[in-house]
Amino acid sequence: MxxxxxxxxxxxxxxxxxxxxxxxxxxxxxxxxxxxxxxxxxxxxxxxxxxxxxxxxxxxxxxxxxxxxxxxxxxxxxxxxxxxxxxxxxxxxxxxxxxxxxxxxxxxxxxxxxxxxxxxxxxxxxxxVSNPTISKNQLETLTRREKEILISLSTGKTSKEIGSIYHISPLTVEKHKKNIKKKLNMSTVGELINFVFQSNLYSL
CATH class of the missing domain: 3.40.50.2300 (Response regulator)
Incomplete structure (x- = not known):
């Protein structure tokens, strides 16, 4: 049922x-x-x-x-x-x-x-739909700050809001986003959000 x-x-x-x-x-x-x-x-x-x-x-x-x-x-x-x-x-x-x-x-x-x-x-x-091995390997490529920004992105925050939280400029946030997408081989925010849940990033 x-x-x-x-x-x-x-x-x-x-x-x-x-x-x-x-x-x-x-x-x-x-x-x-x-x-x-x-x-x-x-x-x-x-x-x-x-x-x-x-x-x-x-x-x-x-x-x-x-x-x-x-x-x-x-x-x-x-x-x-x-x-x-x-x-x-x-x-x-x-x-x-x-x-x-x-x-x-x-x-x-x-x-x-x-x-x-x-x-x-x-x-x-x-x-x-998750692949624990791939998620673990991909997570290991991310820095702590990149993980923090990735989680913030998944909650819908803008680059300006994220920058305010971590005391960095919106431009720096955009650079982090670009690096994250490159490391994870992803191109959209939707893909990044799916990755957050597939990798259980919130609990790390």
Missing amino acids: DTIKRVLIIEDEFIIAKDIKQVLKASDYDVTIANNVVKAIRLFDEEDFDCIISDINLNDEIDGIELIHQLFNLKFVPVVFLTAYNDNQFLERAKETIPFAYLLKPFDEKQLLLTIDLAILNFNKNKS
Whole structure:
């Protein structure tokens, strides 16, 4: 029997959150709603979820993008963003968190279900496909600082944010990223994130 998948909905509009919950529950998802930032952080810290659906435009101290950055400091799960309009500025910022998808309101129920199904399926598939020998050999080529930067990248942080954490310039961070990609023979941030989980880098 398949394990029931848990989804955290971060949405401050009650009707929208309720509609999403009903659609997902009808497909046997276990759904929890957080209607504000504080509740979302508490729930995500205390419980395990397989996926997050978050509105970008939260009526709170921070928006959904910044919230996801904070949640990824705790752990990483696939994210699907909701937005009422196609705003390039928001979407460019959202890319930093490497979301699985964007859904425009009003959403289509079939599209919603398919998106969540694929987000969880692909995430779990990427986690399960690993080669311990290759990962170990590749890890040994990385310096401690490169490992720190790689973990920070996997949480969606920008070069500027990473530089601020480690007291180095964004340009230096970019040089580290280039070296990491070369050592691991990877070309995209998505590949780097998969490597973080395959190599269990968080626990090192």
